[in-house]
Amino acid sequence: MQQPRTESHRMILVTGGCGFIGSNFVLDWLAAHDEAVVNVDLLTYAANPDTLASVANDPRYAFERADVCDLDAMRALLKKYAPRAVVHFAAESHVDRSIHGPLDFVRTNVLGTGTLLEAARGYWKSLSAQAAGEFRFVHVSTDEVFGTLGPTDPKFDEHSQYQPNSPYSASKAGSDHLARAYFHTYGMPVMVTNCSNNYGPRQFPEKLIPLMIVNAIAGKPLPIYGDGMQIRDWLYVSDHCSAIRRVLEGGNPGELYLVGGDAEMPNRDVVHTICSLLAKHRPGRDYTQQITHVTDRPGHDRRYAIDFSKLQRELAWKPAENFASGIEKTVLWYLQNEQWVASVQSGDYRKWVETNYQQR
Ligand code: NAD
Ligand code: TYD
Numbered sequence: 001m002q003q004p005r006t007e008s009h010r011m012i013l014v015t016g017g018c019g020f021i022g023s024n025f026v027l028d029w030l031a032a033h034d035e036a037v038v039n040v041d042l043l044t045y046a047a048n049p050d051t052l053a054s055v056a057n058d059p060r061y062a063f064e065r066a067d068v069c070d071l072d073a074m075r076a077l078l079k080k081y082a083p084r085a086v087v088h089f090a091a092e093s094h095v096d097r098s099i100h101g102p103l104d105f106v107r108t109n110v111l112g113t114g115t116l117l118e119a120a121r122g123y124w125k126s127l128s129a130q131a132a133g134e135f136r137f138v139h140v141s142t143d144e145v146f147g148t149l150g151p152t153d154p155k156f157d158e159h160s161q162y163q164p165n166s167p168y169s170a171s172k173a174g175s176d177h178l179a180r181a182y183f184h185t186y187g188m189p190v191m192v193t194n195c196s197n198n199y200g201p202r203q204f205p206e207k208l209i210p211l212m213i214v215n216a217i218a219g220k221p222l223p224i225y226g227d228g229m230q231i232r233d234w235l236y237v238s239d240h241c242s243a244i245r246r247v248l249e250g251g252n253p254g255e256l257y258l259v260g261g262d263a264e265m266p267n268r269d270v271v272h273t274i275c276s277l278l279a280k281h282r283p284g285r286d287y288t289q290q291i292t293h294v295t296d297r298p299g300h301d302r303r304y305a306i307d308f309s310k311l312q313r314e315l316a317w318k319p320a321e322n323f324a325s326g327i328e329k330t331v332l333w334y335l336q337n338e339q340w341v342a343s344v345q346s347g348d349y350r351k352w353v354e355t356n357y358q359q360r
Contacts, residue, residue: 011036012248013083015068015116016090018047020203021140025087025241026052026061032245036060038081040074041090042067045348050340051202068112074119085136085248086120088113091175094206095144095168096356099298102167106174113139113175117182117190124188137190138248139179143233143258144169145194148301155233155305156194158256165299180254189253193244196260196306200237200326201333204344206352208232208267209327212274213334214341216287222275223357226296228268231303235261236326239319246315257315260306263323270327277331294360 012029016022017039029037036059041047043065055061062081066073068090078086090112092098092105117137124135146156147163162177164170182188199209212222243259251257275287311317321329334341 011038011081011083012085012087013038013040013078013081014087014089015040016088017041017063018043018049018051019089019093020046020200021198021237021240022089023048023051023202024200024237025089025244027055028238028241029245030055030058030060034060036062038062038064038077038083040064040066040068040077044092045346045352046093046204048202048204048340048344050343068116069107071115071119074116075122078119078123084131084134085138086116087138087140087244087248088116089140090116091172092168095166096206096297097352098166098168098171100355102171105167105171109168109171110174110178114178117178117188121182121186121188135189136248136251136253137179137182137188138244138251139175139190139192140244141172141176141179141192141194142169143194143196143260143304143306144301145173145176146304149303149305151303153303155260155307156258157307158258158310165301176256183254191247191251191253192256193247194256194258194306195240195243196233196235196304198235198237198240200330201337202340203237205341206349206356208270209234209274209330210334212271213278213331214345216274216278216290217282217335217338219285220290221292222271222287222290223292223294223360224267224271225294226300228271228293229266230300231264231266231305232270233260233305234263234265234270234323234326235259235319236321236329239321239326242320243311243317246311246317250315257311258306258308259311259317260308261319261321261323261326262306262308264303264305265323273323273327274331277328278335281331281335294357
């Protein structure tokens with residue numbers, strides 16, 4: 001049996017902490033807590049270890065390079081660190097990449113989540129009754145599992161039906177179902193968060209907002225898919241991180257929590273907002289001249305929107321940023337961190353840009 005953990009031994013284990021949301025979560029966590037965090041990440045193309053350079057020597061931070069699909073490695077890490085909770089971010093996360101290569105998504109998102117849950121189950125069973133009662137597993141997921149909405153449909157909520165449309169959302173739906181099954185079958189204290197589109201510092205420039213910012217700065221085309229009237233509900237990343245912390249501390253095992261920003265917006269408006277902010281902070285050019293319309297994404301979901309009233313009512317969470325404040329902070333971050341951007345634009349990145357955009 002694992003040793004009962006004392007206050008001084010409390011720590012959490014995060015997977016995917018070198019990615020966009022995971023890295024923001026680790027930085028916010030260490031800024032707000034004394035509690036230690038171990039970050040388990042395979043360092044795929046989406047990871048940038050430089051992102052966490054500021055905490056690399058912090059005694060409360062540890063890093064382990066490992067694959068969530070490796071059951072022995074996950075078991076060994078849980079035993080080594082004896083965390084009181086797991087927050088699972090690691091995933092393949094980009095819809096366009098899932099269209100080009102769906103099986104990587106099935107492997108990491110379905111098999112990886114299943115493997116981590118299975119390792120966590122063995123660990124959780126080995127804990128003392130008190131530690132097992134306090135243990136939590138938060139599975140971080142997306143609103144995309146619910147499919148697409150019509151223009152006047154009510155927003156997604158915790159009762160929405162799963163109707164995933166892309167290989168990415170289908171693989172995340174599979175992972176959500178496994179998380180649910182581990183609660184219902186084994187009683188493991190698992191909670192799932194389904195969040196809308198995030199944006200903010202340290203997002204890999206393959207997603208809409210960072211791609212448009214870095215292309216605009218570089219004088220490159222700003223490729224809007226189709227008519228650009230697809231709607232997403234945008235949430236600033238630190239608000240997603242605060243929602244996950246609330247769910248971790250006060251959420252009920254076995255439940256879903258939807259997280260959103262109350263900021264529905266068509267892609268065209270998002271891109272025009274970025275162009276205006278760049279014109280304000282780096283004047284001298286009309287960035288809208290770089291906008292191009294390219295062939296639409298196959299199976300492109302038209303609208304996502306989130307009703308987060310459960311999280312607001314039960315856990316007193318609401319976003320601190322609105323879209324106007326969050327997007328300005330984000331544009332400024334990319335303007336001030338051009339070195340970070342250069343460091344992630346490797347040969348692999350350039351190959352991806354060619355694959356996704358050249359034939360459009
Ligand atoms: P990301 O692609 O930026 O980062 C993913 C991280 O996981 C990377 O550091 C990568 O190295 C790591 N990883 C990938 N495969 C791994 C494996 N097999 N083993 C260990 N580590 C592995 O993703 P993100 O945007 O930060 O998203 C994090 C989580 O949040 C994902 O589960 C995603 O589905 C979910 N989510 C994302 C958004 C969004 O807008 N980005 C919205 C809602 C939910
Ligand atoms: P993305 O950031 O890939 O997130 P998701 O597909 O998970 O919502 O895309 C956000 C929206 O922006 C989506 O409707 C697709 C669109 N988009 C473009 O129009 N052009 C682009 O180059 C990219 C990457 C996305």
